[in-house]
Amino acid sequence: MPPRSDSAKDAPLSRTGRLLRFTASTRWAHHTTALLAGVCIFTAACLYISPLSQLVGRRPLVTVVHEWTGIALPMPVLVGMVSRALRSDLRLLGRFAPHDRRWLRAALRRTGTSNIPSGKFNAGQKLYASWTAGAGLVMVGTGLLLWFPELASLSVRMGATFVHDWLALTIAVVLAGHIWKAAGDPGAREGMWRGTVSRTWANREHRLWRQEMDGHNDRDPLSDTLTDLRTDASRTETGRNPRDPAGAPPS
Numbered sequence: 001m002p003p004r005s006d007s008a009k010d011a012p013l014s015r016t017g018r019l020l021r022f023t024a025s026t027r028w029a030h031h032t033t034a035l036l037a038g039v040c041i042f043t044a045a046c047l048y049i050s051p052l053s054q055l056v057g058r059r060p061l062v063t064v065v066h067e068w069t070g071i072a073l074p075m076p077v078l079v080g081m082v083s084r085a086l087r088s089d090l091r092l093l094g095r096f097a098p099h100d101r102r103w104l105r106a107a108l109r110r111t112g113t114s115n116i117p118s119g120k121f122n123a124g125q126k127l128y129a130s131w132t133a134g135a136g137l138v139m140v141g142t143g144l145l146l147w148f149p150e151l152a153s154l155s156v157r158m159g160a161t162f163v164h165d166w167l168a169l170t171i172a173v174v175l176a177g178h179i180w181k182a183a184g185d186p187g188a189r190e191g192m193w194r195g196t197v198s199r200t201w202a203n204r205e206h207r208l209w210r211q212e213m214d215g216h217n218d219r220d221p222l223s224d225t226l227t228d229l230r231t232d233a234s235r236t237e238t239g240r241n242p243r244d245p246a247g248a249p250p251s
Helices: 024-048 050-056 059-072 075-080 084-093 098-109 123-147 154-183 186-193 199-205 207-216 221-238
Strands: none
Touching: 024 050, 024 059, 024 075, 024 084, 024 154, 024 186, 050 059, 059 123, 075 084, 084 123, 098 123, 123 154, 154 186, 186 199, 199 207
16 A cells, blocks of 8 residues: 555645645655556566567566556556645646746747746646546557457457557657656656655646645746746746845846
8 A cells, every 4th residue: 555645744844945746645646656567567468479478488477467567557546646735736737827838839949948847747747647547448459358368359359459559669769858857857757766856846837736735826837937938038038036125136
């Protein structure tokens, strides 16, 4: 069972300290899912890549491990949903706001996304989570058809094999990109391993979420986004922060 996380120790940290980003239950669900996904990919490689298959051997055992690991893949998230914090994170991952569309446009144009305010999760993370969840369901469904061939006709099983194999390769590529992206962001890694992040990182990458943690959750996120964008533009033009008193040096 995952560690308990909906206790007083998981409340947001002080304004002068670090910010709590992920509770123990959320981190447990993420790490366990990552471990199961790694086992699935490794066992699949052992089944399809001849040199690796010969090196590992014991093909029937590898097949059984692959099958049961695939069935267990959704379990960490399902078990972790006893945590209110994880359920809240899942709801946030499924909601797109105007600033998310702005983030996506900047990402597609390669103009930089750090200056675009985001909530707890940016649009890229939301898309990755949605795609991974959908791909995982397809993999489980097609895998069951291959595990129990009597459930479908030969033509259906051939289609399931095609989808299962090529989607598995796609998942491996996307997962590698996810790991590469996380490797280049120490703040994101710190949040997932330690559970807390610095205010500087939060303000740069997830400004709307940082404002919420600081008690500004009664404000309209879209209004905050537009205000922050106007502030950044004014600071660039005038060389000072327009929110500061007149004549005050830039912060």
